[in-house]
Amino acid sequence: MRSPFSFLLLLLLALSACRAPLDAVTVQPQTYNITTDLDPMKSGAGAQVQGEGTEEQSMAELIAPYKAQLEEKMNRQLATLAKPLRKGNPESTLGNWMADLMMDAARDASPGRAVAFATANDGGLRVQEIGAGPLLVSEIYELMPFDNELVLVDLTGAETMAFINHIANSGGWPVSKELKVVRENGLLKVSISGQAIDPAGRYLVAMPDYVANGGSDSSMVKGKPQTSTNLLIRDLLITYAARATAPIEVEATGDRMKL
Amino acid sequence: MLNRRIFLRQAAVGGGLLLLPGLATALPGRPTPRLTILHTxxxxxxxxxxxxxxxxNANRGGALRRMHLIRQIRAAEPNVILLDSGDIFQGTxxxxxxxxxxxxxLMTRMGYDAATIGNHDFDGGMENLATQMKHANFPMLSANYDFTGTPLAGKTQPYQILERGGIRIGLFGLGIELAGLVPEQLYGKTTYQDPREVGNATARLLREDKKCDLVICLSHLGFKYREDKVDDVKLASSSRDIDIILGGHTHTFLDAPVEVPNQLGEPVIVNQVGFGGLRLGRLDVTFPGGGRRRCVACNNLRV
Structure with missing residues (x-):
């Protein structure tokens, strides 16, 4: 790797000796991966900046009280994951799990009227994966760090269809199991709880207030009648995840979103 | 190749190992000013x-390790600047x-010289960002957000000029369009101005009026979009006076910076180092010729 470049380098330097004003400014790029090798307390390279009284130690002391406060709240185990939950498009285990919990919460919050389905913007899921094993409160915070509230948006069938088009055109978002979207020959086939969408019907769709207010380019749902649930999505995930009675195992078969 | 104003060398991606560029001192008796740019x-x-x-990403990243790496580099290099391209907040x-x-x-402890504002830096509201900036001893740069009439008015600056080892560095910040991305109540009366227009005007100011040797844009526009939305690559191709764009927002892991030809056909270096503090980017900029050629865009100086 190094030797051909050393040669080039020498050549350049040799040329630069007599043609200095014409030289290029050079940029040598490098990317460092931040890994355990860089633990300040490890032996090896950089020994001169280790040990007592170093800036690293004083920084660790700065972090410690904040960390201690968080650990009390964050290390609680909610459930066990039998398999990792992974984010992906158009359908994913992490997305399916989350949307179904949002749907459960939406149903409980709307006893008077049926909720059609729940969805969340794909960009709102902030981790790629939650590993198998204990599911901790901290992992839900990392999945959904935003203070987004679950709201119910009252849409006409036509508006619902426009919103689903947007979801599909965005590569597929997490949706609860009631919604099935298949793209065939460029056309979307959509059903909600086994029924085709009635353009004249009304649908109550559960989603983050971020989306309901036009976020993720969702202008088609902005300004439509909204009902608040007073539930932060993060908090409802914590509550509903803890209700699992067996290790959590989620499938993503393309049954909900096939694009 | 020697006539290009920037020559980009082969990149290295490593772990904790300190791979020194090993260029600068190769010619005895000729001081070659070198600037080490570190960025997140x-x-x-x-x-x-x-x-x-x-x-x-299990067990990767971490602020203490980043601090440790930065300190090692500072111990080995005379002229280091440390920059961030936004979305400091939100995620844990x-x-x-x-x-x-x-x-x-922590960024103050690490010695950051400047940062720009990402969309998630609005997440606690502008009042909160203004409050937290009191804990920072580095400026937040934004040339294309107009904060007039908001809690951030007068708290940010469009650009910053640094001098390191006789090299004059012009830094400026560009932020992404907020409508449809950040809830309106969080950005309030902030107005977003076209990054290409404002960015190129600011770069020109830094190059021509402020006589900067190197012009660096801290961008939170995103690396590259298929659609029309402005990104770092489009900004670079529209530019004349930007040498380096250090980007963010799209969480793009570039193993090496890319070169994008500007309006004059000269390369602009665009880089981005993923997200989550998993990586630290480094660019060593060497100005050869015993300091006679200090500026990057020297073509106009050639006799």
């Missing part, structure tokens, strides 16, 4: 390493509970 983007409150849960409970205070304190 989208570190998203990732103070502790990623949780050790078997996931892809540290932000939910402490609103960005610790992030700012």
């Amino acid at each position: 983007n989208d570190w998203h409150s990732r103070i502790d390493p990623f949780p050790d849960d078997g996931g892809r 409970p540290y932000f939910n509970f402490f609103a960005g205070e610790l992030e700012m304190k």
Whole structure:
């Protein structure tokens, strides 16, 4: 790797000796991966900046009280994951799990009227994966760090269809199991709880207030009648995840979103 | 190749090993000013390493390790600047509970020289960002957000000029369009101005009026979009006076910076280092010729 470049380098330097004003400014790029090798307390390279009284130690002391406060709240185990939950498009285990919990919460919050389905913007899921094993409160915070509230948006069938088009055109978002979207020959086939969408019907769709207010380019749902649930999505995930009675195992078969 | 104003060398991606560029002192008796640029983007409150849960990033990243690496580089290099391209906030409970205070304190300890504002830096509201900036001893740069009439009015600056080892560095910040991305109540009366227009005017000012040798844009526009939305690549191709764009927002892991020809056909270097504090980017800029050629865009100076 190094030797051909050393040669080039020498050549350049040799040329630069007599043609200095014409030289290029050079940029040598490098990317460092931040890994355990860089633990300040490890032996090896950089020994001169280790040990007592170093800036690293004083920084660790700065972090410690904040960390201690968080650990009390964050290390609680909610459930066990039998398999990792992974984010992906158009359908994913992490997305399916989350949307179904949002749907459960939406149903409980709307006893008077049926909720059609729940969805969340794909960009709102902030981790790629939650590993198998204990599911901790901290992992839900990392999945959904935003203070987004679950709201119910009252849409006409036509508006619902426009919103689903947007979801599909965005590569597929997490949706609860009631919604099935298949793209065939460029056309979307959509059903909600086994029924085709009635353009004249009304649908109550559960989603983050971020989306309901036009976020993720969702202008088609902005300004439509909204009902608040007073539930932060993060908090409802914590509550509903803890209700699992067996290790959590989620499938993503393309049954909900096939694009 | 020698006539190009910037020559980009082969990149190295490593772990903790210090791979020194080994260029500068090769010619005895000829001081070659070299600037070491270190940069991050989208570190998203990732103070502790990623949780050790078997996931892809398990046990990677972490502010203490970043500090350790930065200190090693500072010990070996005379002229180091440290920059961030936004989305400092949001992503771990540290932000939910402490609103960005610790992030700012840590960046101050690490010795950041400047940062730009990412969309998630609005997440606690502008009042909160203004409050947390009190814990930062580095400026937040934004040339294309107009904060008039908001809590951030007068608290940011469009650009910053640094001098290191006789090299004059012009830095400026560009932010992404907020409508449709950030809830309106969080950005309030902030107005977004065209990054290409404002960015190129600011770069020109830094190059021509402020006589900067190197013009660096801290961008939170995103690396590259298929659609019309402005990104770092489009900004670079529209430019004349920007040498380097250090980007963010799209969490793009570039193993090496890319070169994008500007309006004059000269390369602009665009880089981005993923997210979550998983990586630190480094660019060593060497000005050869015993300091006679200090500026990057020297073509106009050639006799």
